[in-house]
Amino acid sequence: MPELIPQPRYARFAPDGGACVLDDPLLDAGPGTEGTARWLRRELGAATGWDLPAPEAGHADGGRVVIRLALRPELARGAGAESYELRVTRERVLLEGADPAGLFYAAQTLRQLLGPEAHRRAPATPDRRRRLPVGEVRDAPRFGWRGLMLDVARHFMPKDGVLRYIDLLAAHKLNVLHLHLTDDQGWRIEIKRHPRLTEVGAWRPRSRWGHRASPLWNETPHGGFYTQEDVREIVAYAAERHVRVVPEIDVPGHSQAAIAAYPELGNTDVVDTAALQVWDDWGINENVLAPTEAVLRFYEGVFEELLELFPAEVSPFVHVGGDECPKEQWRASALAQERIRELGVDGEDGLQSWFIRHFDGWLAERGRRLIGWDEILEGGLAPGAAVSSWRGYAGGIAAAEAGHDVVMCPEQHVYLDHRQAGGPDEPMPIGYVRTLEDVYRFEPVPPKLSPEAASRVLGAQANVWTEVMENQSRVDYQVFPRLAAFAEVVWSRLPEPGERDYADFEARMGAHYRRLDVLGVDYRRPGGPLPWQRRPGVLGRPMEGEPPNV
Ligand code: ACM
Numbered sequence: 001m002p003e004l005i006p007q008p009r010y011a012r013f014a015p016d017g018g019a020c021v022l023d024d025p026l027l028d029a030g031p032g033t034e035g036t037a038r039w040l041r042r043e044l045g046a047a048t049g050w051d052l053p054a055p056e057a058g059h060a061d062g063g064r065v066v067i068r069l070a071l072r073p074e075l076a077r078g079a080g081a082e083s084y085e086l087r088v089t090r091e092r093v094l095l096e097g098a099d100p101a102g103l104f105y106a107a108q109t110l111r112q113l114l115g116p117e118a119h120r121r122a123p124a125t126p127d128r129r130r131r132l133p134v135g136e137v138r139d140a141p142r143f144g145w146r147g148l149m150l151d152v153a154r155h156f157m158p159k160d161g162v163l164r165y166i167d168l169l170a171a172h173k174l175n176v177l178h179l180h181l182t183d184d185q186g187w188r189i190e191i192k193r194h195p196r197l198t199e200v201g202a203w204r205p206r207s208r209w210g211h212r213a214s215p216l217w218n219e220t221p222h223g224g225f226y227t228q229e230d231v232r233e234i235v236a237y238a239a240e241r242h243v244r245v246v247p248e249i250d251v252p253g254h255s256q257a258a259i260a261a262y263p264e265l266g267n268t269d270v271v272d273t274a275a276l277q278v279w280d281d282w283g284i285n286e287n288v289l290a291p292t293e294a295v296l297r298f299y300e301g302v303f304e305e306l307l308e309l310f311p312a313e314v315s316p317f318v319h320v321g322g323d324e325c326p327k328e329q330w331r332a333s334a335l336a337q338e339r340i341r342e343l344g345v346d347g348e349d350g351l352q353s354w355f356i357r358h359f360d361g362w363l364a365e366r367g368r369r370l371i372g373w374d375e376i377l378e379g380g381l382a383p384g385a386a387v388s389s390w391r392g393y394a395g396g397i398a399a400a401e402a403g404h405d406v407v408m409c410p411e412q413h414v415y416l417d418h419r420q421a422g423g424p425d426e427p428m429p430i431g432y433v434r435t436l437e438d439v440y441r442f443e444p445v446p447p448k449l450s451p452e453a454a455s456r457v458l459g460a461q462a463n464v465w466t467e468v469m470e471n472q473s474r475v476d477y478q479v480f481p482r483l484a485a486f487a488e489v490v491w492s493r494l495p496e497p498g499e500r501d502y503a504d505f506e507a508r509m510g511a512h513y514r515r516l517d518v519l520g521v522d523y524r525r526p527g528g529p530l531p532w533q534r535r536p537g538v539l540g541r542p543m544e545g546e547p548p549n550v
Contacts, residue, residue, distance in 0.1 A: 003511035006491035013135030020132045025065040027052040033069040036103045047120045067093040083140030088132045101242040116514035145459030146490040147176030153183035155466040156224035170241040172487035178246040184256035184279040188225045198225040201261040204278040211541040231309045250321025252289040252355045267329040282467040286326045291339045291351045323373035353379025393446045400453035408444040408460040412547035417465040428468035428540035432547045440485035462486045473522040480523035
């Protein structure tokens with residue numbers, strides 16, 4: 001039985017182990033299948049040495065196996081969007097998608113069926129023959145939002161790393177990459193009308209090495225940003241792989257990098273914002289945006305450029321952050337207090353709500369939808385806005401019951417910066433212990449939800465905050481193998497009745513570790529970190545016991 005991850009809805013393979021032997025097969029791409037044909041020629045072609053030419057009309061196929069790609073929209077009626085069917089006989093291979101995304105997932109399953117070697121970038125053997133098990137797969141996702149959030153602000157991930165992560169998401173049938181592009185420690189996207197955001201805001205002279213309690217500093221300057229052309233490339237690369245990129249510009253908190261670049265954005269009547277630098281430390285920062293019309297105009301300019309780079313077809317949603325905005329400066333600021341009176345809002349919380357509502361209306365006028373962290377519920381949420389429920393399920397439940405769309409990403413379950421074992425060897429341990437099995441058992445739809453509200457759960461995403469991940473290898477270690485478990489949570493249906501079968505998943509992971517090896521993923525081994533994956537003596541911020549508010 002081939003070991004597929006995520007588990008398909010239905011799969012049956014010939015019990016006699018029958019196989020289709022492919023030796024320089026042909027690729028017959030039906031109308032509307034060009035994207036997947038291109039991907040197969042590029043990816044499978046690279047791994048096998050196959051050219052995958054189209055069959056020539058009127059010519060016999062010369063005994064070569066034909067891989068046929070077709071769209072079959074009627075599949076969607078039974079199985080929904082993104083569904084597919086894959087059939088392998090001894091003579092031929094048929095991939096059918098309800099839509100181009102479904103067909104693309106059929107191709108991903110085909111690659112898994114061909115074995116780990118099919119994930120290479122060049123053949124490791126001169127033999128061009130490959131075997132596919134005879135059988136059939138019928139498959140469809142449970143949720144439409146299957147995401148990963150990468151924090152590229154705390155530590156920058158260069159463009160090539162982002163493209164690589166898009167491929168890794170696609171290989172796990174995930175379809176949303178949420179990029180956390182701005183924070184106190186860095187601004188990562190070029191905004192042409194405000195060049196200092198990256199000239200100044202993308203760089204910091206040093207970083208704390210470890211988390212807050214750590215006395216150590218990494219004195220190497222850190223930074224980087226994506227040019228607008230880089231962003232267009234990332235978005236196009238993702239679209240070819242049916243991944244939507246959701247950009248996040250975090251307001252009104254988490255904004256010190258922007259204030260360091262443009263001091264007038266801060267609360268100038270209570271702090272000397274001209275003296276602020278891009279933050280070199282971790283935690284929640286009091287330097288938040290000033291609640292002025294000028295600040296709104298500044299960020300409208302930022303969002304105008306953002307909307308150009310992320311067309312509505314790519315991401316109807318624009319993430320405005322809204323999390324962890326301390327109110328001390330607004331309490332102390334005569335200007336902010338005057339603003340509260342002028343606007344007639346309910347104190348500092350009302351001010352935060354006013355800020356978010358402004359961008360909700362502004363985005364809606366432009367045909368977009370606002371999404372923000374669950375703090376945006378405080379003070380009342382505009383209709384049409386969606387919520388990323390991170391402080392547990394509660395925000396998501398409240399939002400869904402009030403008719404808002406929700407993406408479940410509770411920190412107690414799917415924050416992949418949290419440590420994956422309790423031992424002393426975990427590098428810079430953060431948060432609660434969340435093992436591969438814990439993530440596998442995460443359920444995005446809490447049982448308390450009414451059926452109506454449950455239909456508001458668009459899906460889920462795993463979030464990766466990178467304070468203690470100084471490079472891609474550290475990100476890989478935190479993300480894998482847990483992202484494979486997460487992929488199964490959001491793709492595969494819950495068994496009826498009963499619970500997910502972790503032993504079965506673990507057995508399939510045997511094959512999946514080989515795929516990750518070939519893909520060059522620096523994952524955590526089941527036995528713990530390899531010596532070079534440890535960070536002996538560097539303090540993290542572990543929390544003990546079971547997480548509250550689950
Ligand atoms: C968050 O973790 N501050 C959204």
